Amino acid sequence: MYRLLFSLVLRHLDPERIHHLTVRALALLSVLPVVRKLLHRALAPRDPALRVSAFGVHFPSPFGLAAGFDKDAACAEALSALGFGHVEVGTVTAHAQPGNPRPRLFRVIGERAVINRMGFNNAGAVAAARRLRRTRGVPAIVGVNIGKTKVVPESEAADDYVTSAKELAPLADYLVVNVSSPNTPGLRNLQAVELLRPLLAAVKQVADSTPRRTPLLVKIAPDLADDDIDAVADLALELGLDGIIATNTTIKHSGETGGLSGRPLKARSVEVLRRLRGRVGDRLTLVSVGGVENVDDVWERLLAGATLVQGYTGMIYGGPLWAHTLHRDLSRRLKRHGVKSVTEVIGRTAA
Numbered sequence: 001m002y003r004l005l006f007s008l009v010l011r012h013l014d015p016e017r018i019h020h021l022t023v024r025a026l027a028l029l030s031v032l033p034v035v036r037k038l039l040h041r042a043l044a045p046r047d048p049a050l051r052v053s054a055f056g057v058h059f060p061s062p063f064g065l066a067a068g069f070d071k072d073a074a075c076a077e078a079l080s081a082l083g084f085g086h087v088e089v090g091t092v093t094a095h096a097q098p099g100n101p102r103p104r105l106f107r108v109i110g111e112r113a114v115i116n117r118m119g120f121n122n123a124g125a126v127a128a129a130r131r132l133r134r135t136r137g138v139p140a141i142v143g144v145n146i147g148k149t150k151v152v153p154e155s156e157a158a159d160d161y162v163t164s165a166k167e168l169a170p171l172a173d174y175l176v177v178n179v180s181s182p183n184t185p186g187l188r189n190l191q192a193v194e195l196l197r198p199l200l201a202a203v204k205q206v207a208d209s210t211p212r213r214t215p216l217l218v219k220i221a222p223d224l225a226d227d228d229i230d231a232v233a234d235l236a237l238e239l240g241l242d243g244i245i246a247t248n249t250t251i252k253h254s255g256e257t258g259g260l261s262g263r264p265l266k267a268r269s270v271e272v273l274r275r276l277r278g279r280v281g282d283r284l285t286l287v288s289v290g291g292v293e294n295v296d297d298v299w300e301r302l303l304a305g306a307t308l309v310q311g312y313t314g315m316i317y318g319g320p321l322w323a324h325t326l327h328r329d330l331s332r333r334l335k336r337h338g339v340k341s342v343t344e345v346i347g348r349t350a351a
């Protein structure tokens with residue numbers, strides 16, 4: 001049904017326009033408790049075998065929505081009701097900013113991919129905090145992903161992240177420092193360990209000071225050299241971070257300027273996951289993202305050592321029931337293998 005709608009209608013419309021309409025519809029759903037609850041009952045993962053715990057948070061399933069879809073925390077409850085086991089909102093920056101000029105979102109339909117150069121368009125940390133303070137009508141695990149405000153120079157980056165962290169860490173189930181988006185000039189330089197150490201240390205102090213101690217993760221790019229991946233992994237261990245999210249979009253492609261996501265990112269994303277697992281074992285929670293389309297992809301990443309898996313582009317091509325279908329298939333896969341809990345699968349094929 002969605003496939004038909006996509007090929008007859010949606011593919012001919014501006015992708016960003018569809019995105020905004022979808023977010024608006026979901027935001028409306030988020031404030032209609034009855035519909036939201038009904039949807040949640042029908043679509044949210046309920047199989048106890050899917051439950052996983054990571055950094056002290058209990059997730060109903062390992063699969064969630066990656067950052068970038070709900071940049072302003074406008075519709076996290078509705079997305080949970082659609083079946084995502086967690087929703088990572090953001091990237092949120094300390095100050096509101098418009099992002100790059102349009103067009104800035106492009107489908108690459110033949111490759112089931114997307115290129116974006118959105119540039120952290122968002123209403124800022126205070127606005128996101130206001131939305132996150134609303135009571136959640138359905139159980140929703142909401143991570144908050146923070147990034148650098150574009151006009152803030154690199155030398156003041158740590159303060160800028162700290163401003164966002166102070167606002168958002170108390171409201172987040174986990175916090176993510178995003179230093180890997182390709183569309184904010186210079187942002188990815190912050191992945192260099194000498195810049196990353198003071199930045200992460202400063203944000204961690206804020207995350208540690210919330211009443212529940214907010215778990216802290218860092219999100220990395222797929223384009224890092226292997227040695228740099230190791231260096232970030234070592235740093236995450238040294239600073240006592242809770243996990244690493246790998247990966248963001250790649251700039252290694254020949255299309256429009258921007259980051260490429262979806263199917264072409266799959267192989268590198270898995271490669272980075274394996275490298276991280278080899279380096280840190282189970283001492284950090286690994287969250288795998290990049291090119292996840294179906295249950296085979298989720299299964300592969302769990303086996304390779306990811307506790308949580310995320311996706312975004314897959315929903316553009318898979319439609320609103322994507323997460324629900326994926327969880328149904330994962331439940332069936334577990335049964336077929338005679339596995340009582342998804343946690344038994346994690347890291348099974350890791351070195």
Ligand SMILES: Cc1cc2nc3c(=O)[nH]c(=O)nc-3n(C[C@H](O)[C@H](O)[C@H](O)COP(=O)(O)O)c2cc1C
Pocket residue numbers: 066067068069071090091105114116118120145178181219247248249260261262263265289290291292310311312313314
């Ligand atoms: C349109 C779009 C916007 C994105 N915005 C963000 C963002 O604001 N922050 C972030 O950390 N990742 C962002 N991402 C990256 C995704 O979270 C994810 O890491 C990447 O797309 C790879 O996963 P996928 O292949 O399942 O899409 C964005 C991706 C897309 C397609």
